Amino acid sequence: MAFRPRLHVVVFLAPAVLVYTAVMIWPLFNTLRLSLYTAGEGGRAFAGLANFATLFGDPRWSAAFWNALGNNLWFFVVHMAVQNPIGIALAAILSQPRLRFAALYRSAIFIPTILSFVIVGFAWKLILSPIWGIAPGMLDAVGLKALFAPWLGREEYALTTLALISVWQFVGIPMMLIYAALLSIPEEILEAGEVDGITGRAAFFRIKLPLILPAIGIISILTFVGNFNAFDLIYAAQGALAGPNFATDILGTFLYRTFFGFQLQLGDPHMGAAIASAMFAIILAGVCLYLFAIQSRMRRYQF
Amino acid sequence: MTRSGRIGLMLATTWLGTALAAGAQEVTLSIESWRNDDLTIWQDQIIPAFEAGHPGIKVAFTPSAPAEYNAVLNSKLDAGSAGDLVTCRPFDASLALYQGGKLADLSDLASMANFSDVAKSAWQTDDGAATFCVPMASVIHGFIYNKDAFAELGLEVPATEAEFFAVLDAIKAEGSYVPLAMGTNDQWEAATMGYNNIGPNYWKGEDGRLALIRGEQKLTDEPWVAPFRQLARWKDYLGDGFEAQTYPDSQNLFTLGRAAIYPAGSWEISGFNSLVDFEMGAFPPPVAAAGDECHISDHTDIAIGLNAASKHPEEAKQFLEWVGSAEFAALYANALPGFFSLNSAPVAMADPLAEEFVSWRDTCKSTIRSTYQILSRGTPNLENETWNASVSVIKGAETPEAAAARLQAGLASWYAPQK
Known part of the structure; x- marks a missing residue:
């Protein structure tokens, strides 16, 4: 059969490709290009890798960058260690056929995900406020007032507190994805396991968990990309200076301050673009590592 | 009257209406500002006072959040979508805008004579040769x-x-x-x-x-x-x-x-x-x-300048002349007690707390x-x-x-x- 160009494929792909190119691909490459320039006398001048040399070589810039990257890693670790296990556990509980009001729990846990960051940030700031918040009162009611601290204002707790707020908001997403994966496991496999004497907890760990590993992988990579692009919650709760003393500064807020400027500090789009490029490289490296080193080795089961 | 005749008449009136509105040549100036707290004062007191004396010019006050103002303004100016009048932060933020050609030189504005050199210093080039914002108030x-x-x-x-x-x-x-x-x-x-x-x-x-x-x-x-x-x-x-x-x-x-x-x-x-x-x-x-x-x-805190890319520079200058006048100084200082006029003309203030603050100028440096x-x-x-x-x-x-x-x-x- 002779090769025939499939015109309809091109026609149907065109709108999506064009829109995606205009709003994603072109800005992405333009940002990468911008990071190679600097504002000189009388306009923009090509500077090669000078911006990156400043970012990683200058002690102040590099200290700020590594601080932001370190905070970002911790933000990610908290999500991986808290959000995803809780999401999986909730999904496992919800998929129990005998659980009553499952739909109600499912919706209630998922609702924070659809709230705006601004609302979440503001609501939690109020809840945790040492002056008006309900958190001190509630702890007082159970006699644990001594445990209360102005968490968002202490360097040692602020980032973890914000990470846990973010977990609270987004725990619904892993829950939903795992829940869907659990529902797709055929009954016959579980019944075959039962015949062999694998029930209850063992059935979850030895049959279901291996079957939902690909879904967990996808969630991990979504968490990774989401966390390293995070900005909104920190900005809504702590402002662009990511206080106290930059303890909650992540790459997103560092980028914002540099690119757009803050208070008396003027914006520097070129250094900002350099930070954005570094973020892009980090995320790209993380995703590649996952795709080539982990996902390709993961075993898949066909039902 | 026939159906088509009636439609024709309706079309004619619509067209006429549009033409009349266009004939009035009304210009709307918009003001960029970080003072979102002052929105009602601008809308209810300051802008009506100006519009009453300047028919044909409408003014819109469009503030943004204080912490984001500089970033928002810079982006808007770069994109060419900023308002005609720009509220100026003191010193370098505004100086950079002037040097970048975003703010117009206002040195020859007649009302600049109403301000002392100290009042203007926050909105001048380092050598004092050009002034690019009309001082409004200090805190x-x-x-x-x-x-x-x-x-x-x-x-x-x-x-x-x-x-x-x-x-x-x-x-x-x-x-x-x-x-x-x-x-x-x-x-x-x-x-x-x-x-x-x-x-x-x-x-x-x-x-x-x-x-x-x-x-x-x-x-x-x-x-x-x-x-x-x-x-x-x-x-x-x-x-x-x-x-x-x-x-x-x-x-x-x-x-x-x-x-x-x-x-x-x-x-x-x-x-x-x-x-x-x-x-x-x-x-x-x-x-x-x-x-x-x-x-x-x-602290010389707030001034107002002209977006160099404004489409209505003449009308905007009329507004700026008015901002430099004693009338505006009295209006502003009393509408916003705590923002003290930088105008050389003495301003009487009704608010006792504001009077208390401003009285320190007599005893302290x-x-x-x-x-x-x-x-x-x-x-x-x-x-x-x-x-x-x-x-x-x-x-x-x-x-x-x-x-x-x-x-x-x-x-x-x-x-x-x-x-």
Whole structure:
């Protein structure tokens, strides 16, 4: 059969490709290009890798960058260690056929995900406020007032507190994805396991968990990309200076301050673009590592 | 009348209506500003007063959030979507806009004659050759206190530092009021209402500020470290959990009558007036010993300029001429007590608290915030670093000497006279 160009494929792909190119691909490459320039006398001048040399070589810039990257890693670790296990556990509980009001729990846990960051940030700031918040009162009611601290204002707790707020908001997403994966496991496999004497907890760990590993992988990579692009919650709760003393500064807020400027500090789009490029490289490296080193080795089961 | 005739008539009237509206040649000027708190005052008092005298020109006040204003404005100016009139931050932020060709030169505006050189200095090129914004107002720092609470506790207004801390101790010992309403969550209060509020008394106002710019003094010198020493003592008098207390939290603590003293800028006056149900008073930053010369931060804070890309420069200049007039000065100073007119024409103010603040100009020497002129041009940015350092000192995370040394090292890294 002779090769025939499939015109309809091109026609149907065109709108999506064009829109995606205009709003994603072109800005992405333009940002990468911008990071190679600097504002000189009388306009923009090509500077090669000078911006990156400043970012990683200058002690102040590099200290700020590594601080932001370190905070970002911790933000990610908290999500991986808290959000995803809780999401999986909730999904496992919800998929129990005998659980009553499952739909109600499912919706209630998922609702924070659809709230705006601004609302979440503001609501939690109020809840945790040492002056008006309900958190001190509630702890007082159970006699644990001594445990209360102005968490968002202490360097040692602020980032973890914000990470846990973010977990609270987004725990619904892993829950939903795992829940869907659990529902797709055929009954016959579980019944075959039962015949062999694998029930209850063992059935979850030895049959279901291996079957939902690909879904967990996808969630991990979504968490990774989401966390390293995070900005909104920190900005809504702590402002662009990511206080106290930059303890909650992540790459997103560092980028914002540099690119757009803050208070008396003027914006520097070129250094900002350099930070954005570094973020892009980090995320790209993380995703590649996952795709080539982990996902390709993961075993898949066909039902 | 036939159906088509009726439609024709309707079309004709619509067309006529449109034509009439276009014939009036109405121009709408929009103002970029960070003063979103003042929206109603602009809409109800200032703009109607202007429009009444200038038919054919409409003005729209379109503010954005204070912390985002500079970023938003820069993006809008670059994109060509900014308003005709631009509210100017003092010093470098606006100077950079002028040098970038975003703000028009207003030196030949007739009403510029109504302002002193000091008033204009915040919106001029370094050599003073060109002025690019019409000065509107300055703000004065000091402390606002709850007069009822002071009467209840039998306290006198402190004039010296020792008296100030004695008052704070007395309030703390009595226990029903938080002595000082300030938090460190938002950071800037610690620097603006803390360091730059009490500092001028130590560095002798303009003398110290200009010596720092010339490189004759260093931030590690005693006059610049001493304010940090006082700030470090403030910690004990702030409310529980001050680390997470935000700026609105502090305002509410004071206006709800739960705190006795509020380290303030005079811009708070109009907001506080509408919220408090007790009597307020104000005192300037206490001096070291009785009879010492006092210095206050009387900061040139707000001005208005012309977007160089405006499509209606003539109408916008008419507005700017009006902003420079005595009529505007009186209107603005009274609509917004706490924003003190920079106009040479004396302005009578009705608000007693505003009168109290402005009366310090007669007894104390005025200066502006130390970090604003020239010294925040480089990276690291001295103003932003001062926020961070002031917070660290108040929390006790850094000693006053270490904080000052860090600021000096940062400044010396890019500012030649300090090297």
